[in-house]
Amino acid sequence: METIRGIGVSGGIAIGAIRVLDTVDHAVERRVVDDPKAEVERFRAARDTAVDQLKQLRDRTAAEFGEGKAELFDTHQLMLQDPDYVESIEDLITSSRVNAEFAVNSTAEQFAAMFAAMDNSYMQARAADVRDVSRRVINVLEGKRGGGAQDGDGDSHIILAEDLAPSETVQLDRSKVLGFVTAKGSANSHTAILARTMGLPAIIGIGDGFDPADDGHTAVIDGTSGMVFVDPDEATLTEYQGKKAQYEEHLRLLQELKGKPTETKSGQQVRLYANIGRPSDVTAVLANDAEGIGLFRSEFLYLESRDYPTEEFQFEAYKEVAQKMGDRLVVIRTLDIGADKQVGYFNLEHEDNPALGYRAIRICLTRPEIFKVQLRALLRASVYGNIAIMLPMITSVQEVRDAKQILGEVKDELRGGHIDFDGHIQVGIMIETPASVIMADELAAEVDFFSIGTNDLTQYTLACDRQNPNLGRFADPHSPAVLRMIRMATEAAHRHGIWCGICGELGADLELTDTFLEIGLDELSVSPTSVLPLRNAIRNHENG
Structure with missing residues (x-):
């Protein structure tokens, strides 16, 4: 064995x-061509064929897995039509008189290396996508099947x-x-x-x-x-045959929890929400019976755009999520750009320690023209569902007041234009810095809710860079210091009559479910697939 x-x-x-x-991708031969112009046309024809193949694949994926997963192939089509990508290939063919296959492969490796070098794990994963679409074009050029x-x-x-x-x-x-x-x-x-x-x-x-x-x-x-x-x-085969049967039975039992309340045996209730990054993720939220969305990472609308997303673009995205969720709460975090989420068109300067740098609410408060566009979109969408606004990376009361002042200005502008919005929209903050925990009582007096971002709270409490793989043994989210921070924030929220939840990965940690119930957290927001296992753990809790 x-x-x-x-x-x-x-x-x-x-x-x-x-x-x-x-x-395995085989080596692409480099050849000198006599007619670069004809080779460029050959590339364009292959590119168009590849786009048609992707359209067919998109339709098949939509029919089998839903529109959300089919959007991947919309992105792939856009990659093949990206002006920088196309220009790089055609310039290489023209200037070096090389064959289209070689130019596509070289450009793919260049773009893949660029993605792989980014600090953001989501963007790093796009290296595989650009290689995928480029291999499809090469297959067409070589007369192979594109499937x-x-x-x-x-x-x-x-x-x-x-x-x-x-x-x-x-x-x-x-x-x-x-x-x-x-x-x-x-x-x-x-x-x-x-x-x-x-x-x-x-x-x-x-x-x-x-x-x-x-x-x-x-x-x-x-x-x-x-x-x-x-x-x-x-022995191993017998062991895993048993585990396989248990896993399948576990999945069957979890499905029976849909529609049942998230409460302990003694009646302690917890709201169980889900985290999403884009509107298409709502399908998974509903399929797993989450009671709301506790974190919509709106920065993905920026990460996946070539330029600042317009008010209308954002409005449509927020409106779509709100409508699909109906009366269920949708907590939308304002853009959390910076640190490990870099966006080229923001033109942010290099920072030696970006986790402690110019990010999130700090960008919004110093570049209010960007912030106001998002706030207008959020407020306009609020009439289509139950939306709440959440401010990230808060460290002081003044930051909250400054953000609320900008929000008030946007509300006045909308009223002046006779544009409807929810005048009672909830505004909350993320608790993800020791400063926000220490100032929790003062902050709770300013907002409608707290949501604890345990990933950054762990990083800042333990002084451990969450992106550094060498610090795994030290960056312990189960640390008594982190858990004490969570308790302090929750108790401060309750003293001021507001609710407190968790929207970090720690919320789905079943080893801590009993601890979170004992602390008295009102809400846990986790990945959609973690909803039913967590509901099962809460419903089996003995001492609520």
Whole structure:
């Protein structure tokens, strides 16, 4: 038996034969062309064909997985039509007189390296997307099928590959594929997201554990722990057959919790919300029966735009989410740009320590022209549902008052234009700095709610850079100091009659559920897939 450890990105257990896919990109030959102009036209024709293929793939994905996941292929089409991308390819063909295949491949590597070098993990994962769309164009140029990996006919199997592109993943035959394991990949990639949507156990990053000679061998994969067992012995096989049955029964029981109240056996109630990054995520929120949205990360509207998103663009996004959620609360965080989320068109200066730098509310207060556009969109959308505004990275009472003054100016402008908005819209703040905890009583007097951002609160309380992998043993979110901060903020909120929740990753940590209930948190906002497991834990709590 061979034991391999990777990174589990989609839960579940699969047991079956391995099928190795040859998905490694082969070297692209560089050739000198006699007619660069004709080669540019050849590239354009291939690009247009690739766009048509992506349109077909988008329609198939929408029909099978919903509009939200289909938006990925809208993004891929935009990548192929991006002026910088196209210009780079055509300039290389013209100036160096090279073949289109080589120009596309070179440009893809250049853009992928640019994405990979960014501090933001979401943008780093886009390196795989630009390679995916470029490989599609190269396949068209080379006369190959553009559909990506084919898993073939035959019995059910586990896919083992060097890597899988999103377009390849979505085309796998789910009636035959039990799960997949890749040598490369990112937990934030669209491939990982699609695996979770498809309900396929998936493991990435096994590195040197990838061995094409394993084709046909039996394997057990655990998409939660990231463990892979090739040719498992009898004891391991029996153990994981039992775990697989338990996991499937657990999923069945969780589905029965839909529609049931989130309360302990003694009647203590907790509101269970979900975190989202874009409007399409609402589908998962509703599918997992979340009671509201506790964190809409509005900065993704900025991260995914080439320029400042307009008021109308933002209004439509917020309106869509509010309408889909009906009466359920939607807490929208104002833009949290800076630190690990860099946006080129903001033209932010390099900072030696961006986590302590010019970010979030600090940008909004010093560039009110940007802030007002977002606030106008939020207020206009507020008449279409139950929206609340949340201010990030607050460290002082004055920051809150300054933000509320700008909000008041925007309200006056809307009234002057006879534009409707919710005049009683809730305004809250994120508690994610020690300063905000220390000033919690004063801050609670200014706002309608607190939402504790445990990722940054842990970073700032323990003086541990959350992006530094060498600090894992020191950046302990279970630290008594962090938990005491959470208690202090909650108690201050309750003293002033406002509610307090958590919107950081810690909210879904089942080891701390009892602690959070004892502290008296009013709300927990987690990823949509964590809603039902957390509801189960709360409903089984004995001492509410």
